[in-house]
Amino acid sequence: MHTIMHNFETPQPDLNGKNILVTGGTGSFGKAFSHAVLKKYKPNKLIIYSRDELKQYEMAQEFSQYDTNILRFFIGDIRDLDRLEMAMRDVDIVIHAAALKHVPAAEYNPFECIHTNVIGAENLVKAAIRCGVDKVVALSTDKAASPLNLYGASKLASDKIFVAANHLSAGMTKFSVVRYGNVFGSRGSVIPFFQKLIDEGADHLPITDPRMTRFWITLEQGINFVISSMAMMKGRELFIPKIPSMKVVDIATAMAPNLEQRVIGIRPGEKLHEIMITEDDARNTVMLTDRFIIKPTIMFDSEVECYENEIPVAEDFSYSSDNNTEWLSVEDFASLLD
DSSP states (O other): OBOOOOOOOOSOOOOTTOEEEEETTTSHHHHHHHHHHHHHOOOSEEEEEESOHHHHHHHHHHTTTSOTTTEEEEEOOTTOHHHHHHHTTTOOEEEEOOOOOOHHHHHHOHHHHHIIIIIHHHHHHHHHHHHTOSEEEEEOOGGGSSOOSHHHHHHHHHHHHHHHHHHHTTTSSEEEEEOOOEETTOTTSHHHHHHHHHHTTOSEEEESOTTOEEEEEOHHHHHHHHHHHHHHOOSSOEEEEOOOEEEHHHHHHHHOTTSEEEEOOOOTTOOSSOEEEOTTGGGGEEEOSSEEEEOOSOOSSSOOOOOTTOEEOOTTOOEETTTOSBBOOHHHHHHHHO
16 A cells, blocks of 8 residues: 555646636535636636525635625525526636535435535526536535435435536537545534544544545635636536545544554444445546546537546445545644644
């Protein structure tokens, strides 16, 4: 087992002069993405679309060093098609990061999960096509592959909607999906949960199952991966990064080596191991140096998209957090936390 940390910095799109809209723009990803774009490029407008005015106000203070004529804050919900259309006027690129993603909350509130993650995706597709958006990149999750919980199932439905949207738009608007694993430090991940317990002086850390593994990616890697996938997207494909796995017990050991670990059992809707490419998807999957690409299974024309230096994966290939060839050690993880 070893660790290769790809940076996903190439290829780079030209975002100068573009109008970019980010749904869920006040979240962990949205803010980090906005920082990265404003540092690297000179877009014409960067529109933050979200429903919480307080988070928008706080983000505006945090981003006060940037040109206020570029950064725009637009209050709206992706459940509201009319509002989405209004926000997307003259927009070139949409990054779709809005979602309800807390697994237990989705199990308890299924209607809300479906309205945001599935119907919200449908609304976004309709608005993007009607407004003539050039590119849409939708963020997905490892939980969408062979889903066990409603959150994963809703994101799988969302992924299918975005892939199929390319045929609805007749190629005028290109839609692609980016799927990756847990993000270091993002809200809802195990890391801030463990850190809170440590800061409060807990005498142990709860472990759902000592065998549990997860994919991990840093926020910077996630941003780079989305931007580079945007540059190479042809529409209809799913991009999956090559990222390392780690055992949850090793995360606890890295964060609090002297604390006891107590097994509490798996939560509803939780898997032992996450998967990003199933064996059934392997037939349509190719591998590049730093990522996998799942090509569409349904082709409405004879065009077969190819990518430079692509290699088809084996027919029995699957990409799971327990069969990964790249792993984070306790030492690797500790260095990422510093």
